[in-house]
Amino acid sequence: MSKGNVKELDHAVIKFVGDSGDGMQLIGTLFSDDAAIYGNDLATFPDYPAEIRAPHNTIAGVSGFQVHIGKNKIYTPGDKCDVIVAMNPASLKANLKWAKKGTIIIVDTESFEVEALTKAGYKENPLENGSLNDYHAISMQMATLTKESVKELNLDVKIILRSKNMFALGIVLALFNRNLDNSNHYFEHKFGKNPQVVLCNKSVLKAGYDYLNNIPQIQTFKISPAVLKKGKYRNITGNVATAWGLMAASEKANKPIFLGSYPITPATEIMIELSKHKSLGVKVFQAEDEIAGITSAIGASFAGAMAVTSTSGPGLSLKVEAIGLAVMTELPLVIIDVQRAGPSTGLPTKSEQSDLMQALFGRNGEAPIVVLAASSSANCFDYAYMAAKIALEHMTPVMLLTDGNLGNGSELFRIPKMSDIPAIHPPIAQSNDPDYKPYKRDPETLVRKWAIPGTPGLRHRIGGLEKENITGVVSTDPANHELMVKLRAEKVQKVADSLPAQKVNGSTEGDLLIVSWGGTEGSVYSAFEAMQKEGKKIAHTHFNYIMPLPKNTEAIFCKYKKILVCENNNGQFINYLRMVLPQYAYEPYNKVQCLPFTIDELITKFNQILGGKI
Amino acid sequence: MILNTIERSDIELSKEDFVSDQMVKWCPGCGSHSILSSIAQVFPKTGYKKENFVFVSGIGCSSRMPYYVNTYGFHGIHGRAAAIATGVKVANPRLSVWIATGDGDSLAIGGNHFIHLIRRNVDVNLILFNNQIYGLTKGQFSPTTPMGSVTKTSPYGTIENTFNIGNLVMGAQGTFFARVVDTNPKMMTEAMFEAAKHDGASIIEVLENCVIYNDKTHAYLTSKETRDDAQLWLKSGEKMIFGKNKNKGIRLNGTHLEVVEINNTEITEKDILIHDPYDPNPGIHLMLAQMAPPHFPMALGVIRSVMKPTYDDMVEEQINTQKNSSKIQCMDDLMNSGDVFELK
Numbered sequence: 011m012s013k014g015n016v017k018e019l020d021h022a023v024i025k026f027v028g029d030s031g032d033g034m035q036l037i038g039t040l041f042s043d044d045a046a047i048y049g050n051d052l053a054t055f056p057d058y059p060a061e062i063r064a065p066h067n068t069i070a071g072v073s074g075f076q077v078h079i080g081k082n083k084i085y086t087p088g089d090k091c092d093v094i095v096a097m098n099p100a101s102l103k104a105n106l107k108w109a110k111k112g113t114i115i116i117v118d119t120e121s122f123e124v125e126a127l128t129k130a131g132y133k134e135n136p137l138e139n140g141s142l143n144d145y146h147a148i149s150m151q152m153a154t155l156t157k158e159s160v161k162e163l164n165l166d167v168k169i170i171l172r173s174k175n176m177f178a179l180g181i182v183l184a185l186f187n188r189n190l191d192n193s194n195h196y197f198e199h200k201f202g203k204n205p206q207v208v209l210c211n212k213s214v215l216k217a218g219y220d221y222l223n224n225i226p227q228i229q230t231f232k233i234s235p236a237v238l239k240k241g242k243y244r245n246i247t248g249n250v251a252t253a254w255g256l257m258a259a260s261e262k263a264n265k266p267i268f269l270g271s272y273p274i275t276p277a278t279e280i281m282i283e284l285s286k287h288k289s290l291g292v293k294v295f296q297a298e299d300e301i302a303g304i305t306s307a308i309g310a311s312f313a314g315a316m317a318v319t320s321t322s323g324p325g326l327s328l329k330v331e332a333i334g335l336a337v338m339t340e341l342p343l344v345i346i347d348v349q350r351a352g353p354s355t356g357l358p359t360k361s362e363q364s365d366l367m368q369a370l371f372g373r374n375g376e377a378p379i380v381v382l383a384a385s386s387s388a389n390c391f392d393y394a395y396m397a398a399k400i401a402l403e404h405m406t407p408v409m410l411l412t413d414g415n416l417g418n419g420s421e422l423f424r425i426p427k428m429s430d431i432p433a434i435h436p437p438i439a440q441s442n443d444p445d446y447k448p449y450k451r452d453p454e455t456l457v458r459k460w461a462i463p464g465t466p467g468l469r470h471r472i473g474g475l476e477k478e479n480i481t482g483v484v485s486t487d488p489a490n491h492e493l494m495v496k497l498r499a500e501k502v503q504k505v506a507d508s509l510p511a512q513k514v515n516g517s518t519e520g521d522l523l524i525v526s527w528g529g530t531e532g533s534v535y536s537a538f539e540a541m542q543k544e545g546k547k548i549a550h551t552h553f554n555y556i557m558p559l560p561k562n563t564e565a566i567f568c569k570y571k572k573i574l575v576c577e578n579n580n581g582q583f584i585n586y587l588r589m590v591l592p593q594y595a596y597e598p599y600n601k602v603q604c605l606p607f608t609i610d611e612l613i614t615k616f617n618q619i620l621g622g623k624i
Numbered sequence: 625m626i627l628n629t630i631e632r633s634d635i636e637l638s639k640e641d642f643v644s645d646q647m648v649k650w651c652p653g654c655g656s657h658s659i660l661s662s663i664a665q666v667f668p669k670t671g672y673k674k675e676n677f678v679f680v681s682g683i684g685c686s687s688r689m690p691y692y693v694n695t696y697g698f699h700g701i702h703g704r705a706a707a708i709a710t711g712v713k714v715a716n717p718r719l720s721v722w723i724a725t726g727d728g729d730s731l732a733i734g735g736n737h738f739i740h741l742i743r744r745n746v747d748v749n750l751i752l753f754n755n756q757i758y759g760l761t762k763g764q765f766s767p768t769t770p771m772g773s774v775t776k777t778s779p780y781g782t783i784e785n786t787f788n789i790g791n792l793v794m795g796a797q798g799t800f801f802a803r804v805v806d807t808n809p810k811m812m813t814e815a816m817f818e819a820a821k822h823d824g825a826s827i828i829e830v831l832e833n834c835v836i837y838n839d840k841t842h843a844y845l846t847s848k849e850t851r852d853d854a855q856l857w858l859k860s861g862e863k864m865i866f867g868k869n870k871n872k873g874i875r876l877n878g879t880h881l882e883v884v885e886i887n888n889t890e891i892t893e894k895d896i897l898i899h900d901p902y903d904p905n906p907g908i909h910l911m912l913a914q915m916a917p918p919h920f921p922m923a924l925g926v927i928r929s930v931m932k933p934t935y936d937d938m939v940e941e942q943i944n945t946q947k948n949s950s951k952i953q954c955m956d957d958l959m960n961s962g963d964v965f966e967l968k
Contacts, residue, residue, distance in 0.1 A: 043963055046963070046965070047963055047965050049965060049967065192963070235967075238967055239967070240967050240968060241967060242960065242964050242965070242966045242967075243964070243965055243966075243967065244959075244962065244963055244964045244965070245963070254955070254958070254959065257955055257958070261954060261955050266715075268711060268714065268715050270707075270711060287958065288942050288943045288945075288946035288947070288950075289943075289946040289947050289949075289950030289952050289953065290952065290953075290954070290955070290958070291943060291947070293714055293715070293939055293943070295710065295711070295714055297707065297740075298707075298736050298737065298740040299736060301704060301707065301737075302704070302707035302710070302736070302737050302740070305700065305704040305707040305708045305711065305737075306707045306708065306710045306711035306714070307711055308700075308708060308711065309680065309698065309700075309707070309708035309709060309710065309711025309712040309715070310711035310712065310714065310715035311711075311715075312678075312696075312698050312708075312711075312712060313678070313712040313713075313715035313716045313719065314715060314716060315711075315715035315716075317711070317715075331701055332701060332704065334701075335700065335701050339698075425959045425960060425964065426959070427956065428954065428955050428956050461696075463675070463676070463678045463696035463716065463719055464631075464675055464676055464696075464716060464718065464719060465675060466675045467675070468675070468696075469674065469675060469694055469695055469696050469697075470696065470697070471644075471691055471696075471697030471698070471699065472697070472698060472699070473681075473690070473698055473699025473700060474683075474699060474700065474701050483646070484646075484691065
């Protein structure tokens with residue numbers, strides 16, 4: 011094994027692409043888990059089509075998994091790639107735009123046959139016409155080598171070829187000087203009942219690993235473990251982190267979770283994860299539709315559970331009437347929207363931040379709710395926990411916005427100790443409380459009490475009809491209605507009293523403040539950081555609390571001449587800011603291509619504004 | 625005697641314990657008054673603590689019920705009572721959960737939740753006020769309005785087939801179906817008590833009169849002159865005999881039910897079917913639910929009541945099994961399980 015030529019890198023972006031069904035998501039995940047265990051910081055970005063098996067070898071069927079690993083803090087899944095593994099012509103064609111000069115491109119030459127080339131729209135073979143000359147192509151007959159590696163096992167050819175992805179994984183693990191332990195452990199865990207499959211995968215993985223190491227004078231790479239805060243870490247996707255944040259809140263509040271949901275891309279994994287944890291008392295109700303998902307959750311909330319419904323944009327549209335019911339009944343409810351590109355069915359597997367207006371205003375009547383937005387896969391845990399804490403303590407529906415990239419993407423997650431997580435105190439009415447009235451409120455927070463069925467002496471009735479303040483009797487009195495509208499709004503605004511202060515990165519005053527919210531934090535912060543390193547006077551503030559806004563928002567905004575609002579939609583947060591804080595000069599910067607901002611394009615935009623070009 | 629985990633009251637409760645302080649705002653003469661009265665009679669008989677009842681409803685005249693019964697009450701949104709009640713029961717299976725709903729609420733806008741509640745066999749009791757009309761929106765036809773009826777939205781008569789609620793229940797694998805008339809409090813209270821006893825989704829269809837928009841729609845069934853020949857009050861283990869002179873019966877002829885006269889020559893009581901609501905095979909139950917005047921009497925009482933595991937019980941069972949066997953007992957366990965590395 012020639013290990014002489016090893017180059018140290020700070021970070022690298024690796025993208026695995028192939029036909030859907032080629033197992034790219036799996037090897038991407040295995041490589042990421044390996045990097046996490048090794049101690050690299052990382053962020054991942056799975057990019058896959060809506061179809062389970064789109065037409066073979068077409069551009070439409072390309073499935074990709076991108077991972078950015080580094081020895082420093084990693085904020086985004088990366089823009090341009092250092093390594094691209096392309097399993098067929100279509101995946102190469104679709105992803106070459108993410109290559110830069112010198113990108114290592116690993117290809118299976120056998121998949122570049124006439125039919126596949128034609129389907130991908132190639133007139134000639136790109137491996138042979140010099141079109142990859144700017145890159146460093148490593149090509150081999152992957153299928154043949156895969157078959158050869160297991161020829162002594164006498165396996166079915168189908169089983170063998172299904173493990174071709176492991177040959178590619180072996181190559182990349184060798185390229186980064188990793189070992190095979192983690193992947194082998196996975197095979198044993200996953201296919202333990204079928205020793206032949208375990209052996210096949212292990213052999214193919216090793217063959218790929220050895221193949222790379224036996225290339226004469228091959229340059230390999232080393233990325234040292236990241237210097238991170240002491241503690242325990244694991245790789246986690248945003249959807250799993252969301253589920254865990256909810257479960258942490260449930261344990262803290264001592265209220266079992268009831269999730270009422272209907273499967274929908276890209277939110278389903280939250281439901282799948284919660285379904286696994288019955289030992290922690292989690293009840294998951296797979297409802298007949300989105301409406302039953304939320305209304306069952308409202309029923310469960312009335313009955314005293316920590317109620318949650320999870321969905322994506324189209325599902326949220328179906329839930330809006332019921333959200334109004336939760337507003338009216340002032341019951342705790344967490345609504346999670348893993349945003350995807352819309353309108354309508356839109357681009358189900360692609361991400362966008364375009365449900366903000368729906369989250370804030372998508373209801374009949376005056377129906378304010380609390381809206382939060384997570385900004386990284388790992389902090390989905392924190393904001394799911396906060397969404398539940400606010401819902402339970404303030405007796406209100408809380409909407410948590412994440413998005414497809416956060417939900418499916420993964421990051422290193424520093425495992426908290428439950429004892430370090432703040433307590434949750436729901437305002438539960440005590441048995442036979444002589445002063446209990448359904449709409450009697452805490453004078454400070456305006457929160458009503460939660461009188462849970464089964465508790466003696468608190469029988470009462472609530473529902474969608476307007477109720478008289480304090481008593482909860484059905485009321486059509488005009489003055490009472492106005493009072494109740496204002497009380498409900500004020501109650502939500504008062505949540506701001508308990509929110510952390512909004513932070514600013516960079517200069518505390520100046521010409522330009524960059525504003526971001528939700529899932530764009532990583533790229534916007536990275537661009538800001540790069541400009542700051544260049545000595546530019548610039549500031550950045552990122553919002554996770556959307557409704558209500560942190561109380562010091564105005565105090566921050568008033569220090570800057572111009573505020574640039576960057577978002578992956580057509581300008582929803584900017585319009586919200588224009589509504590609630592109309593006195594400031596906002597500039598939009600929007601990208602609605604179902605792709606995150608690249609750091610380069612952000613820097614270009616910031617420079618244009620600083621240079622007075624806009 | 626009811627067997628389940630709902631906590632019992634130490635003291636004997638009465639009808640008064642379930643009367644709320646709210647003004648009842650149904651029209652004078654509306655069938656809902658007698659349904660309310662029957663409910664207030666049945667609840668104390670269950671023996672449950674009064675705080676263990678939850679009444680859930682959707683939208684419509686029927687759905688004002690929770691305001692008038694002194695229990696924990698939840699007045700939901702249109703069509704969703706079954707889903708809300710499912711959430712209540714699954715969250716806390718030690719509650720006795722009741723649903724008040726109507727033919728529009730459960731069969732039109734809420735049809736989906738209705739069939740799925742039944743399919744899952746969630747242990748709740750659903751009282752479906754079937755007045756065959758939309759009352760609260762002032763007189764449009766519903767999924768049970770007879771074909772040809774002239775209503776506000778069908779000035780030339782409806783051109784829609786109706787749902788047969790019993791058949792819908794059984795088509796959805798229902799375990800309990802009773803049909804009663806609002807003019808017979810005894811029939812209502814008996815069916816409601818049987819529903820309370822039944823573990824699973826109990827559906828009680830109340831044929832109800834709407835004095836304003838659909839008056840006398842069930843008159844043939846309920847008027848003194850015709851009711852004996854129009855009603856067949858089914859009792860478990862008893863012959864299906866009806867009529868003013870108790871001389872008519874239901875016989876199985878080939879694959880069909882037929883009405884026969886018991887003349888003690890060719891046809892004797894021996895030929896008449898015996899009602900068995902506990903028969904898992906829904907064949908006869910389906911045919912009974914389909915019978916309708918003028919050629920048949922309307923089958924009333926508990927038509928079907930069969931045992932099947934309930935959804936809420938199975939939820940509890942899975943949770944208890946996992947709690948007793950899983951290594952993951954708290955969030956610290958979960959978060960530190962699997963692929964974790966430590967930086968020291």
